[in-house]
Amino acid sequence: HVHAHVAIFKDGQWLAFPKNVGILPQCNYEMHTHDNTGIIHIETPNVKTFTLGEVFDIWGQPLSSTNVAGITGNIVVYINDNGDVRRYMGDPRKIVLTSLRDITFQIGTPLPTLPTYSWYEPQ
16 A cells, blocks of 8 residues: 655645545545545555556546646646655656655746645654
8 A cells, every 4th residue: 555645736825636536436446535635545456656647547637747637837846755855857647656755736836835745743
């Protein structure tokens, strides 16, 4: 069971990722959401590689370097792997979903600071 996180910001405003993407009455996709926090749950019996493009396909929304779920503008993508934050310059559809990877889309106005998802509660 692997979790990745996706956050979308338009002009500094956080846009909730929808709940129940990939959860249908008759079945659940191996990649799905339970709530609107942006956590992507990956539950598969075999080790596989999944991409962000596949999540957006299940959601039924476009994803490219110029369009994120129908939102267009100056799009900047950041990947945070356990504190290793870097700007992603490639096709966002090809971003591999790995355990605890945090992916942030900044559309329009730049964020003053890059928010990161907190995976663990403080002790």
